[in-house]
Amino acid sequence: MSEIIATYHFNKVINHPEAFAEKLAVGLTVGSWTDLTTLDQSHLQGFKGRVVKTEILADITEVTIGYPVKNVTPDFSSILTTVFGKLSLDGEVKLVELDLGDYATYFPGPAFGVQGVRALLKVEERPLVMSIFKGIIGRDVTFFRQQLKEQALGGVDIIKDDEILYDVPELPFEERIQAAAEVLEEVQQETGKRVLYAANLSGPVFQLPEKAKRAKELGATALLFNVHAYGLDVLKGLRELNLGLPIMAHPSFSGAISGSPNYGLSYGLLLSKLTQLAGADFILFPAPYGSVPISESEARRIVTESSEAFPVPSAGIHPGLVKRLIDDYGRDIVINAGGGVHGHPRGAAAGGQAFIEAIAAYDGEEPGIAYKEAIKLWGTS
Template identity: 25%
Template sequence: MDTNLASRLKTLIQQRGLTAAGLARQAGLSVASLSRILSGQTNPSFQSVSRIAAALGVGLESLSPAPTQATAPLAENTVRAVYTLENTDHSTQEAGQLMLQAALGSWSHSWMHPYVAEGIEAPTLASASQSGSHRQQVQLAFPHQLVEGGSVASLLSVVTSALSGTGARLLDVTVPPTLIRTFSGPAFGLRGLRDTFNKHGRPLLACTIRPMHGLSPRLYGRAAFEALIGGVDITVDPALLHSIPSNPWRERFRFVAEAAAAASRETNEFKTHAVNITAPTMEDMLERATWAKELELAMVMVDTAAIGWSAVQSLGAFCAKNELILCALGTRSLNGSMLSEQLQAKLLRICGADAVSTGSPLRGNVSNRRYVTGVLSALRDDSLPAQPEAGHHLPQPFEGLTAAIPAVGGGHNPWQFPRLIDAIGDNALIQCGGAVMSHPWGGQAGATACRTAIEALVQARGEGHNLNVEGRSILLKAAKYSPDLKQALDTFQEGSFLFGVVHTLSRPTEGSILPGTNNPSPTITPFRRPEPTNED
């Protein structure tokens, strides 16, 4: 099989006896842009590729590259790690030796060496290769005995030992079956969350509450309530809202718990709110989680990048014991530390996070979509093949570890749902706080619009419609019976992403007077740079 989109397309065109111009006409593309794709000069947008796939009558899978095997077969029971050395002048061999010596630094020879028991193995160099100009990729193998069972901290500590002094970056880690069986993974996970909340056959809808600062806890709870009765399944605290004097955590939890309970009674559906329990100490976080549990909230969320891996594991264990669903939601969850998103997603699943935020597969071009798909598969799949273009440099068997549910965020509005649902499938949570909270008729109408759009699309897909191609007409048909959706489609623009805020004031320029505000002092004009003085 060819790995290249262009050559794959060429084969398909030949097989069907088409011409490039004919295919371009059928797919609604210009001949020039198709020929650019065929000659490999461009990274086509996801929409063009899906049009071509629809015109050829094949699924998108047949245009995406087949999984490639890793260079070396995965030896049983070794932890494999792939590093990249960028901007390096080292040859491949030198790079391999550099990384190996860094990993072996703690194995330096000592006078006690002769007394060391037999059978203790040191890290070895598995492979090294050039991955670009001035870029080397090195793979090391660590015996699994070096890693403490059930400890992500130990795992990361061992594999990052090779980073000291080398300036390399860790790309991917394979946790061998012996080690992965020592982690319990999410307590609920994808299937558990669906069964617990009785939500089947469609992506779940989540909404982050805005504005996050300046509301009293009671009004904040009201915002959650409106979204929930409108059809949102889960409302979520913003990742940056921890506890502030105007919205202290204890009171906020009480009001959102009341909002979720009231919305459940009102709609006869399961509703819940994920409260942000990120706090300075582990004890504080456990106290907040306990309070959430006492209020009968089903979910807690943390900023996993900020609190650290061991804290995530502690919370995972606590949540499993206390029947809480642990969420790693918020835009920062996979962007916070120096690890790749795919690797963090894998580690979060291992740590026991039930829901994990990911980026949007719709943004950017085809390679970005593959990148996000790599994150989704790290959260959901039973085993990962090595697929460098999706961010998986090494294969990873999960050995039956429970799947986590990806929460796909990124400022979507109902116009994007057809392509989004087609890309992520049903087993995901669509986070679209922006489209819900900024609907001109309020949060309830916004929620109804999003929920109606999702259900109309799922129904049409069941009837055999292609969401990528017919999404627009399906939405417009649904807008005929749902005024909320009609208004949302009129308000939000097709193809625009919004991050929670639509109606922003234009940014004041220097010297402009803001309406409705008094100048703090007659001598100071707001938004004006101080006059240069002679001292400067």
């Protein structure tokens, strides 16, 4: 019998963990057991939760329960409601792992993934570099074009919208996509380099499929999506449209679900495993460098779980961190920077170039000028 296996951390030592877990496994599925007739028990056996394991880990009780897949449908809402619907309301309990087993085949996963995105960009094996707009809120399409072009000229692979830029009158979604298609075509003519632009898909949820299709028609090359503010099933639905556009999952709002050590879902599970299953090609996450309160082990799990999609360590990234990023997470990553591009002494084009030079330097080439300038400003840690 196929099962979905959920592992929970209860932030206390539970004295009789097996009995506690059995009560949960029954309560969260068939609801009662000892009251049932033998005939009913026999029939309902296939729908009853099963205690897989319990363990006391210092001050935490780890409980692992298997849920028959017959109880759910292949939607995150269904699975999360079954394994963590009522239980999330029961005090200090964190869902740390969810193993869908065979049932994972019902979830699409990335359309492009690492290899597909590399093929689009014609970049075979170096880490990719992504740049983010800066100070775009309240600006118009002229500002957008200028900043896009400057960033693209530095040699970065991808430029992404600010996740707080929506479909606003100053700079509408369609206008951004059309402007970007033109600017990036110009850049390709000038430099030979293809650059992707990830436009932030936003707006009323049931209009998103049409907006995404329209984006593709207008020449969009990727989509950014605030998946955790919308819901994982919305990403899954968009992915299942097979738009031919890679999708970048932004971690915005995920701290509301994963930030606490004792509640919600672990970052590795939410940001990476489930988001990849839903169809993200890029998984942005806060890098554990600088001030972001994500631990190195959590970050490592995010990268490990992102086995098909590109993990994108973000926040406070500058060229001096490139060596550490590659050493920590390998070459199948996207190095993502905002201030670390725009803050370069010679502007955003030199800022992007500095990242490309940093990767080349990692691979043994002579350090370039832009890279040296960046290191002088920001150091190497």
